[in-house]
Amino acid sequence: MTPAGEPVHPALRRLATARTRVLTAVALSVVLLGGAAAYTIVAGRHAAGPAAAGVPVDAGPGDRLLVRSTAAGSYGRIATVDRAAPAGPRRVSGVSCDRVYAAAGTVECLRPDGPLATYQLAVLDARLRVRSEYPLVGVPNRARVARSGHWLAWTVFVAGDGYNGGRFSTRVGMLDTATGATVDTLEDFTIIRDGRAYRSADVNFWGVTFADDGHFYATMSTAGRRYLVAGDLSARTVRTLATNVECPSLSPDGTRVVFKQARGGDPARGWRLTVLDLATLARTPLAETRSVDDQAAWFDDHTVMYAVRRGTRAADVWAVPADGTGQPSMLVPDAESPAALWQ
Numbered sequence: 001m002t003p004a005g006e007p008v009h010p011a012l013r014r015l016a017t018a019r020t021r022v023l024t025a026v027a028l029s030v031v032l033l034g035g036a037a038a039y040t041i042v043a044g045r046h047a048a049g050p051a052a053a054g055v056p057v058d059a060g061p062g063d064r065l066l067v068r069s070t071a072a073g074s075y076g077r078i079a080t081v082d083r084a085a086p087a088g089p090r091r092v093s094g095v096s097c098d099r100v101y102a103a104a105g106t107v108e109c110l111r112p113d114g115p116l117a118t119y120q121l122a123v124l125d126a127r128l129r130v131r132s133e134y135p136l137v138g139v140p141n142r143a144r145v146a147r148s149g150h151w152l153a154w155t156v157f158v159a160g161d162g163y164n165g166g167r168f169s170t171r172v173g174m175l176d177t178a179t180g181a182t183v184d185t186l187e188d189f190t191i192i193r194d195g196r197a198y199r200s201a202d203v204n205f206w207g208v209t210f211a212d213d214g215h216f217y218a219t220m221s222t223a224g225r226r227y228l229v230a231g232d233l234s235a236r237t238v239r240t241l242a243t244n245v246e247c248p249s250l251s252p253d254g255t256r257v258v259f260k261q262a263r264g265g266d267p268a269r270g271w272r273l274t275v276l277d278l279a280t281l282a283r284t285p286l287a288e289t290r291s292v293d294d295q296a297a298w299f300d301d302h303t304v305m306y307a308v309r310r311g312t313r314a315a316d317v318w319a320v321p322a323d324g325t326g327q328p329s330m331l332v333p334d335a336e337s338p339a340a341l342w343q
């Protein structure tokens with residue numbers, strides 16, 4: 001368990017056994033950044049190329065879901081399923097990612113970069129051809145694309161923050177695909193907590209969801225508490241809206257976020273999927289009572305979808321009504337990281 005309340009990614013367990021190598025890689029990346037401590041992104045490498053061998057996949061707008069397959073024989077590969085029959089046949093590409101998300105024909109793929117414990121952000125087009133690649137410092141954890149397809153956000157686990165005793169924490173990065181501009185960390189933004197300016201060395205961010213190309217929501221932790229924050233990219237500010245909110249995801253109509261709420265305020269007790277009305281801040285616990293460790297997504301304005309793990313590698317995408325009624329049902333077997341391409 002990280003200090004921010006995020007569970008340890010499976011890759012971190014492998015990294016823990018090779019801690020010296022990871023910290024050395026992080027230190028080397030910091031040197032390459034000219035002293036910019038533990039930023040999540042460095043320089044871009046732009047290269048267009050064909051997708052890896054596999055069935056052609058259309059990740060552009062349409063009546064489909066994009067997912068990361070967890071099925072035997074196609075583990076980790078990007079796939080699509082029909083909206084009307086998500087549990088039916090799927091088209092599986094040859095492109096593999098640790099985390100994936102898509103919108104408006106832009107696909108964000110967080111994946112390993114070479115044999116060492118290093119990773120990259122690959123920006124793909126609707127045919128999964130590489131538009132650009134960026135090295136990442138950290139282990140991928142969350143990914144989101146703005147509805148326009150212009151802005152991307154990701155969360156990685158990093159090591160070496162002084163306040164954290166050398167344990168793993170989280171870092172958010174963002175990319176404007178139209179201009180190449182980056183936000184290397186939200187920790188430099190001006191923080192307004194409970195209406196007052198706030199500053200602390202232990203501030204952590206993760207789980208971004210975009211409202212539009214200039215505004216977003218995310219989780220911020222500090223002093224043992226987790227907040228939903230609203231962010232403004234041009235003003236470089238975030239302000240707190242509510243407590244005990246992790247990994248928000250904005251509804252298509254922009255009025256609500258679905259998030260994981262720590263039971264009793266303690267992440268060690270697990271999470272309950274909950275919907276927050278942004279106008280009233282009223283909370284609606286959903287009918288899914290299992291502890292769901294995921295940044296849920298929206299199937300449509302009335303239904304949310306999320307991954308439920310079955311062991312270390314296997315997972316299925318489930319769905320549940322967003323108003324607290326009904327029962328959860330399996331949507332896409334052997335899959336995770338869902339994105340609705342028709343929104």
